[in-house]
Amino acid sequence: MTETAPVITVSNLIKQFGRFAALRGVTAEFSAGKLYAILGDNGAGKTTLLRTLAGLNRPTSGQITILGAQKFGDICHQVGYMAHSSLLYDEMSGRENLDYFARLYGISESARCTQAIRAVGLDPDLRRPVGQYSQGMRQRMSLARALFNDPKILLLDEPFSNVDIHSATGMVHLLANIRDQGKTIFVVTHQASLLDGTADEFIWMEAGQIVARTLDLQQTARTT
Numbered sequence: 001m002t003e004t005a006p007v008i009t010v011s012n013l014i015k016q017f018g019r020f021a022a023l024r025g026v027t028a029e030f031s032a033g034k035l036y037a038i039l040g041d042n043g044a045g046k047t048t049l050l051r052t053l054a055g056l057n058r059p060t061s062g063q064i065t066i067l068g069a070q071k072f073g074d075i076c077h078q079v080g081y082m083a084h085s086s087l088l089y090d091e092m093s094g095r096e097n098l099d100y101f102a103r104l105y106g107i108s109e110s111a112r113c114t115q116a117i118r119a120v121g122l123d124p125d126l127r128r129p130v131g132q133y134s135q136g137m138r139q140r141m142s143l144a145r146a147l148f149n150d151p152k153i154l155l156l157d158e159p160f161s162n163v164d165i166h167s168a169t170g171m172v173h174l175l176a177n178i179r180d181q182g183k184t185i186f187v188v189t190h191q192a193s194l195l196d197g198t199a200d201e202f203i204w205m206e207a208g209q210i211v212a213r214t215l216d217l218q219q220t221a222r223t224t
Contacts, residue, residue, distance in 0.1 A: 005068075006029035006030055006031055007030060007031060007032045007066065007067055007152070007153065007184050008029070008030040008053065008064070008065070008066050008067075008153070008184065009028075009029050009030075009063075009064070009065040010026055010027060010028050010029075010053075010062065010063070010064050010065075011027050011062055011063045011064075012025050012026075012027055012061070012062040012063070013025065013026040013027070013049075013052065013059055013061075013062035013063070013064065014026075014059065014060045014061045014062050015048055015052055015057055015059055015060050015208075016060045021208055022045050022048040022208055023045050023048055023049060023052065023059075023062075023208045023209075024045075024207065024208035024209050025062070025209065026045075026049065026062070026208070026209060026210055028203075028210055028213075030184060030186075031184070032152075032182055032183075032184050033179060033180070033182045033183070033184065034179065034184055034185070034200040034201060035175060035176070035179040035185040035187065035195070035198060035199050035200050035201075036184075036185065036186045036187070036199065036200065036201050036202075036203055037187050037189060037192055037195045037199040037201070037202045037203065037217075038050070038186060038187065038188045038189070038203045038205060039189070039190075039192050039202060039203065039204050039205070040204055040205035040206055041206070044205040044206050044207065044208070045205050045207070045208040045209070046157075046188040046205050047084065047157055047188060048208075049205070050081075050155050050156075050157050050186060050188050052064070053066070053079075053153075053155055053186070054079060054081040054155050055072035055073075055076060055079070056081075066079070066153065067152065067153070077105060077149060077151075078151050078152045078153060079151050079152075079153045079154075079155065080146035080147055080149060080151035080153070080154045080155065081146055081155045081156075082142050082143055082145070082146040082154075082155070082156045082157060082159055083142070083157055084157045084158045084161070086130070086138045086139070086141065086142040087142060087145065088130045088138065088141060088142060088145065089130065090129060090130050090131030091129055091130075091131060092129060092130060093126065093127050093128060093129060093130065094117060094122060094124070094126060094130055094133070094137075094141045094144070095113060095114075095117065095124050095125070095126070097130060097141065097145065098113040098116065098117065098144060098145060098148055099113055101145055101148070102148060102149075105149050107148070107149060112148050112149075112150070113144075113148050115148075116144040116145075116147045116148035117141070117144050119144065119147065119174055120140040120141065120143050120144045120147075120170075120171065120174065121140060121167060121170055122137065122140055122141060122144065135161075135162035135163075136162055136163040136164055136167055139159060139160070139161060139162060139163050140163070140167065140171070142159075143156070143159055143171065143174075147178075151183070152182075152183055152184065153183070153184050153185075153186075154175075154178065154183055154184070154185045154186070155186050156175075156185065156186065156187045156188065157188045158188060158189055158190065159171060159187060159189070160189060160191045160194055168191070168194055169194070172194055172195060172198055175187070175198070176198050179200070187199070192217055193217065195217075196216070196217045199217075200215070201213055201214070201215060202214050202215075202216070202217055
């Protein structure tokens with residue numbers, strides 16, 4: 001794959017849940033080193049698209065190519081995913097959570113877990129169970145869980161939800177730094193203004209389709 005080739009290509013992607021089509025023929029290409037903000041009303045298909053790229057939803061039809069592979073299992077270790085829910089174990093500390101997931105990835109370097117926790121502004125030595133975290137702390141730890149394996153593709157679903165503005169701004173700066181390392185980032189959000197001036201492209205979805213792709217948030221609003 002050359003440097004100019006897209007890292008993700010989707011072609012006529014359709015995802016149905018029974019009779020409901022959550023994705024309706026999505027076709028798009030996405031480049032390395034870009035931060036994409038995915039916008040749209042509830043039910044527009046944003047999370048379904050993200051989960052399908054993350055290998056959690058099997059497409060009803062259509063094709064996805066990620067990092068040159070069409071089988072997600074071939075590149076799954078190069079993808080980081082942060083769901084709208086934290087996907088953390090409440091009875092374990094944040095560090096214990098990351099150590100557990102690191103073992104699943106076959107990662108033995110504990111420094112990588114420490115670095116990921118510190119990167120999101122949390123203390124790796126905090127022994128408090130995640131169940132006692134504030135919602136904002138849970139969100140940041142969930143982001144650390146998506147980051148620790150140093151993925152090339154980062155898929156984030158509402159990462160700023162219930163996070164105070166100071167912490168959210170810090171998360172945006174962190175994502176910008178990760179993007180600048182050549183990683184590709186997708187952020188589904190209802191707080192698009194946080195990414196104004198940082199996102200490389202704003203993608204607006206409606207009724208399971210991409211209806212606009214623009215370079216700035218104001219242009220997105222005018223287009224839609």
